[in-house]
Amino acid sequence: MNRSEFYQALTLWFVAAIFLQTSSGNAGGGLEIVVFVALAVVLGLPLYFLARGFLALF
Secondary structure, three states, X not given: OOHHHHHHHHHHHHHHHHHXXXXXXXXXXXXXXXXXXXXXXXXXXXXXXXXXXXXXXX
């Protein structure tokens, strides 16, 4: 992963985190899928970065 990909992924993580903090609790409609994707990004990207860093050591 080069630097630009890392910065793009980090920006995506911040956007998803801000969306989750500012979204209303009773969004309804099609926003459930968007919230699910945002949660997957917020929880999945740090795990992905840790795994990449761990594998880069070995």
